[in-house]
Amino acid sequence: MIGQRERRTWAALASVVEPGTPGIxxxxxxxxPGTVLAALREGRWEGGTGSALRRRxxxxxxSRVLESTRRAGMRFxxxxxxxxxxxxxxxxxxxxxxxxxxxxxxxxxxxAADLAELVERSVAVVGARAATAYGTQVAADxxxxxxxxxxxxxxxxxxxIDAAAHRGALAVGSPTVAVLACGADVAYPRxxxxxISRARVEGAxxxxxxxxxxxxRMRFLARNxxxxxxxxxxxxxxxxxxxxxxxxxxxxxxxGRQGMxxxxxxxxxxSAGTHQALRGETALVTGVGDVLDLVGxxxxxxxxxxxxxxxxxxxxxxxxLAVLEALPARGLRTVEDVxxxxxxxxxxxxxxxxxxELVGLAxxxxxxxxxxxxxxxxxxxxxxAARAAAEAADGRSIGAVDGGAPPGxx
Amino acid sequence: MRLATCGCVALVGVQGHLVQVEVHIGGMPxxxxxxxxxxxxxxxxxxxxxxxxxxxxxxxxxxxxxxxSPASIPKRGTHFDLPVAVAVLAADGRxxxxxxxxxxxxxxxxxxxxxxxxxxxLPAVLAAHDAGxxxxxVPAANAGEARLVPDMQVLGATSLAQVVALLRGExxxxxxxxxxxxxxxxxxxxxxxxxxxxxxxxxxxxxxxSTGDGRAVPDLADVIGQGNARRAVEVxxxxxxxxxLTGPPGGGKTMLARRLPGLLPDLRRHEALEVTAIHSLxxxxxxxxxxxxxxxxxxxxxxxxxxxxxxxxxxLVRPGAAACAHRGVLLLDEAPEFGPHVLDCLRQPLEHxxxxxxxxxxxxxxxARFLLVLASNPCPCGHHGxxxxxxxxxxxAVRRYxxxxxxxxxxxxxxxxxxxxxxxxxxxxGTARSESSGDVAIRVAEARERQARRLAGTPWSVNGDVPGPxxxxxxxxxxxxxxxxxxxxxxxxxxxxxxxxxxxxxxTLADLAGRDxxxxxxxxxxxxxxxxxxx
Numbered sequence: 031m032i033g034q035r036e037r038r039t040w041a042a043l044a045s046v047v048e049p050g051t052p053g054i055x056x057x058x059x060x061x062x063p064g065t066v067l068a069a070l071r072e073g074r075w076e077g078g079t080g081s082a083l084r085r086r087x088x089x090x091x092x093s094r095v096l097e098s099t100r101r102a103g104m105r106f107x108x109x110x111x112x113x114x115x116x117x118x119x120x121x122x123x124x125x126x127x128x129x130x131x132x133x134x135x136x137x138x139x140x141x142a143a144d145l146a147e148l149v150e151r152s153v154a155v156v157g158a159r160a161a162t163a164y165g166t167q168v169a170a171d172x173x174x175x176x177x178x179x180x181x182x183x184x185x186x187x188x189x190x191i192d193a194a195a196h197r198g199a200l201a202v203g204s205p206t207v208a209v210l211a212c213g214a215d216v217a218y219p220r221x222x223x224x225x226i227s228r229a230r231v232e233g234a235x236x237x238x239x240x241x242x243x244x245x246x247r248m249r250f251l252a253r254n255x256x257x258x259x260x261x262x263x264x265x266x267x268x269x270x271x272x273x274x275x276x277x278x279x280x281x282x283x284x285x286g287r288q289g290m291x292x293x294x295x296x297x298x299x300x301s302a303g304t305h306q307a308l309r310g311e312t313a314l315v316t317g318v319g320d321v322l323d324l325v326g327x328x329x330x331x332x333x334x335x336x337x338x339x340x341x342x343x344x345x346x347x348x349x350x351l352a353v354l355e356a357l358p359a360r361g362l363r364t365v366e367d368v369x370x371x372x373x374x375x376x377x378x379x380x381x382x383x384x385x386x387e388l389v390g391l392a393x394x395x396x397x398x399x400x401x402x403x404x405x406x407x408x409x410x411x412x413x414x415a416a417r418a419a420a421e422a423a424d425g426r427s428i429g430a431v432d433g434g435a436p437p438g439x440x
Numbered sequence: 441m442r443l444a445t446c447g448c449v450a451l452v453g454v455q456g457h458l459v460q461v462e463v464h465i466g467g468m469p470x471x472x473x474x475x476x477x478x479x480x481x482x483x484x485x486x487x488x489x490x491x492x493x494x495x496x497x498x499x500x501x502x503x504x505x506x507x508x509s510p511a512s513i514p515k516r517g518t519h520f521d522l523p524v525a526v527a528v529l530a531a532d533g534r535x536x537x538x539x540x541x542x543x544x545x546x547x548x549x550x551x552x553x554x555x556x557x558x559x560x561x562l563p564a565v566l567a568a569h570d571a572g573x574x575x576x577x578v579p580a581a582n583a584g585e586a587r588l589v590p591d592m593q594v595l596g597a598t599s600l601a602q603v604v605a606l607l608r609g610e611x612x613x614x615x616x617x618x619x620x621x622x623x624x625x626x627x628x629x630x631x632x633x634x635x636x637x638x639x640x641x642x643x644x645x646x647x648x649x650s651t652g653d654g655r656a657v658p659d660l661a662d663v664i665g666q667g668n669a670r671r672a673v674e675v676x677x678x679x680x681x682x683x684x685l686t687g688p689p690g691g692g693k694t695m696l697a698r699r700l701p702g703l704l705p706d707l708r709r710h711e712a713l714e715v716t717a718i719h720s721l722x723x724x725x726x727x728x729x730x731x732x733x734x735x736x737x738x739x740x741x742x743x744x745x746x747x748x749x750x751x752x753x754x755x756l757v758r759p760g761a762a763a764c765a766h767r768g769v770l771l772l773d774e775a776p777e778f779g780p781h782v783l784d785c786l787r788q789p790l791e792h793x794x795x796x797x798x799x800x801x802x803x804x805x806x807x808a809r810f811l812l813v814l815a816s817n818p819c820p821c822g823h824h825g826x827x828x829x830x831x832x833x834x835x836x837a838v839r840r841y842x843x844x845x846x847x848x849x850x851x852x853x854x855x856x857x858x859x860x861x862x863x864x865x866x867x868x869x870g871t872a873r874s875e876s877s878g879d880v881a882i883r884v885a886e887a888r889e890r891q892a893r894r895l896a897g898t899p900w901s902v903n904g905d906v907p908g909p910x911x912x913x914x915x916x917x918x919x920x921x922x923x924x925x926x927x928x929x930x931x932x933x934x935x936x937x938x939x940x941x942x943x944x945x946x947x948t949l950a951d952l953a954g955r956d957x958x959x960x961x962x963x964x965x966x967x968x969x970x971x972x973x974x975x
Binding site: 362364365366369376377380381383384385387388394395396397398 | 665666667668671686687818825856858860924927928961964965967968969970
């Protein structure tokens with residue numbers, strides 16, 4: 031736990047330094063926050079004694095910052111705190127990128143939840159503000175799916191994809207984290223004020239800037255690195271060729287996190303950026319299963335495992351198996367036919383057929399039923415295997431045939 | 441007395457309005473009929489004069505003014521003949537004073553004075569009753585129908601002469617319908633007298649309606665095999681789910697559909713009156729069975745016009761097939777062959793349970809809450825998707841054929857089933873164990889009772905009528921049993937509307953099985969009945 035005095039120093043420092051200023055985090059790590067703050071005040075940092083940074087540092091007052099934070103109903107979290115997300119450390123390890131880099135000197139957090147816990151299993155879902163209906167639907171479905179499986183959705187609180195992602199997570203009662211490029215008490219954009227305040231109640235609103243700060247272009251870029259660093263992976267749902275969402279994606283790759291993108295129509299300008307990204311190291315995802323396959327931990331988060339090497343009809347109850355065996359691979363059979371062939375009553379056949387349809391083992395056409403795609407595939411694989419085995423056996427048994435025909439043969 | 445008034449009823453749809461027939465006699469000889477009469481009514485003058493003369497009464501040689509009041513209601517039909525004739529005689533002083541006060545008369549007159557049956561007697565008498573009238577005179581052939589109205593003294597007569605005799609008190613009892621045939625065969629213009637009374641039969645005013653089945657509905661036991669389709673028909677009957685039967689020609693689609701009315705419960709009293717009123721207007725009420733107690737069945741041919749289905753006509757608006765199928769079954773055989781605008785006009789009755797025929801001067805309303813059965817071949821040649829014969833249609837033709845049924849009408853279909861001609865094996869195996877309509881009807885009746893109890897206090901009484909959102913909100917199945925539906929929804933195999941249909945049918949299946957609420961089994965079977973396919 032960090033002492034009150036040290037926290038004041040961190041707060042003063044964090045309120046003075048522009049987010050993502052390269053090098054400052056290393057200096058703090060080496061000399062401690064107090065020394066760095068003193069150096070800033072004395073003008074021993076870039077820009078010398080006349081710089082704006084020095085003027086700001088001189089007027090910075092940690093206790094006043096903490097006081098205004100408390101008044102805004104938030105808390106200030108800094109490196110060394112229990113709820114400091116471990117993922118942010120990666121920012122200190124990798125170098126700066128596009129003149130932005132280094133971990134944050136502190137985070138202003140709105141919301142009661144433990145931030146480290148919230149982002150322990152989290153995925154960023156980001157994308158275009160001017161999203162299409164397709165994009166918002168995919169983002170919301172994806173976020174809802176992640177929420178359903180206990181994953182936190184992190185996004186930027188912007189219009190379009192970001193808002194859809196937050197909304198999707200909230201819709202299934204799952205917490206979501208909005209990382210803002212302004213003060214965490216400033217609802218930006220204003221139109222999403224309601225959404226952001228809901229995220230604050232049910233999850234957290236996070237910013238690298240003191241309360242009351244306004245967003246700038248550089249702050250958006252710096253914010254993007256936080257989104258990438260906080261999460262295990264970043265999914266871009268829709269992004270035009272020069273979208274800010276792509277910078278989040280690049281940061282994810284830069285930090286060694288999983289970069290993912292959802293494809294769109296090749297004719298859509300709003301998917302041009304994602305398609306461009308998909309040609310590189312970004313992985314293509316189409317749904318929550320794909321995402322979890324990529325970001326989940328082996329053995330813990332694995333998607334429902336494929337049913338093992340057995341055939342899909344292993345472990346079916348006897349009546350269902352009988353119904354399955356009465357289905358034709360080609361052509362169609364009516365319920366009455368299936369009932370007669372399987373010896374299962376018609377009303378049970380009707381139920382079992384739909385059970386089989388649910389798992390892809392049966393298919394309905396207007397005029398009747400047949401084997402489903404999965405059953406056909408498995409059956410033909412069986413047949414190939416059987417043929418291969420038979421051929422192998424033929425090769426071995428030539429001598430045996432000479433010795434005497436097997437019973438029932440020829 | 442030179443002035444007389446009696447009552448009649450003008451019909452607009454099944455709605456009746458009491459009309460006063462006023463007659464004034466005086467001035468130079470002539471006959472004027474005023475008060476919005478139509479052509480058939482304007483011709484009444486000639487019929488009435490001949491009938492009066494043939495009945496042995498003198499025709500007043502003065503100016504006769506007949507006013508039908510209120511004048512604003514359009515009056516249509518020939519049933520004004522009798523009140524006009526009687527009012528003329530009363531005004532001429534040929535009837536005892538005051539005898540026609542508060543009396544409503546209906547009937548068409550022949551030139552010979554014979555009283556001929558007319559359409560719409562039941563709705564007319566119902567309207568008269570509502571207006572406070574307690575005595576009516578109707579043609580004897582319509583007397584049974586008129587007597588369905590409780591607390592009403594009905595006088596049936598076969599001729600104007602009889603009516604006059606009745607009103608003069610020369611005849612103490614009215615003539616019941618059984619005497620009608622004999623009387624009509626009797627010499628025309630027979631003078632009123634005791635002889636006529638011999639052909640009349642005393643009848644209690646509140647005669648019991650016939651409860652007989654009349655026209656025989658074919659039995660489900662005749663259908664061999666077709667377990668799946670039989671189940672679909674049973675479910676449709678139990679939950680009032682509209683039904684689509686598809687399959688190759690000769691498979692038994694029509695056969696099954698015709699057996700559907702036999703599975704429905706008897707009409708309740710008020711339903712029976714509604715149906716009878718419509719059938720009376722349509723003129724399809726059998727004379728011997730004045731009250732329709734069994735669900736009716738209508739199967740218009742696919743060449744039927746719009747007016748034939750929804751009703752029409754410029755004078756007396758006749759109910760169409762859809763209204764005649766009220767509380768019963770409307771079968772559209774070869775449904776895709778119906779004109780698209782004809783199918784479209786079923787939208788209103790399917791949504792609101794009534795048909796409104798709008799004319800320049802009035803709108804006629806007919807109740808039309810029917811169970812719709814669509815029977816369709818899968819393609820123009822009928823063999824697509826079957827196994828016996830190869831289909832000769834192009835893929836595009838098949839697609840276009842099935843699409844003719846799409847849209848609002850198909851949206852209302854909850855149960856879709858394929859009907860295939862039974863194979864030889866099925867014919868041999870199935871003969872012994874086919875269930876009869878009676879057995880199925882018992883289950884259907886029980887299921888309907890269960891629904892009525894559950895839906896008590898709502899505007900609906902059957903599952904098929906409950907809208908999807910209400911179903912979802914208030915009638916949830918067992919927890920977790922919708923899981924298959926959610927999975928089909930997720931894969932796109934089912935639309936949201938299809939999911940509503942599955943839930944509705946699942947409830948009916950639970951009602952048939954006597955369960956409190958549907959479980960996974962019912963939901964699966966509902967989907968299996970392809971409740972969700974027609975997206």
